[in-house]
Amino acid sequence: MVRKNFDERLHRPERLHRSGRLRLGGSRIVTADEEIDALIARHQDWRGARLSDLRALILDTEPGIEETWKWMGSPVWELGGILCVGNIFTNKVKLVFMDGAALDDPHTLFNAELEGNKRRGIDFFETDVPDTSSLQTLIRAAIEHNRARTAAKR
Template sequence: MADDWRESRAHEMRTLIMRADPDITEEVKWRKPSNPDGVPTFSLDGLICTLETYKDKIKLTFAKGASLPDPAKVFNASLTAGTRRAIDIKENDTLDDDAFVALVQSAVALNRE
């Protein structure tokens, strides 16, 4: 990952994810030649979300995002996908930290149903 705003923002998102539930586990999956660092995944009783880094953004994709309540409209990408929903964060974007944490907590609760 580049040593720039994306790295610090990804760290910030990891911190928020762990704030949602300290039992969440981070693993790196799907390593391949085109992405030797793999994709960080966050799980608790099932997959919650992935965190990917792109040139102009970081993307958090929630595995069951379409089934989650999002009253604060945190999701801003993959809004028409059948199952997933995503959050794209660009360099100067602001994020409602509390709404994001609530979204992660909802994802954990859904996994436990």
């Protein structure tokens, strides 16, 4: 019998619990926090540190922001809807704002996925120093956008 490693097991849909959280064995359900911790731990270089810093910044922006784990491998931060998704790539860490095209970006943080009419992204490279104040302003704008959209549906 060939034993599958952790990453291979993540991509098996039958391992999902009905709550959407991953079941790795027995009745143990892995939480989004644990998944994100594991993702950061697997990247023991600047990328893991950068995602960890961005995670802390996002969660500190406003009480009530929730972390989720979607699409079998992406940390997602939500408040009234998806705010942003984080991903680690070979040479960058990316934050994608799902409704970024609808947000004001006075500090021109968006530098990726500029051609669409929905999403906007921010690519962080190793030597980049994130403008934390401007990033939190952008996150707050995404929160307000989600709240306005929710209010309009009522």
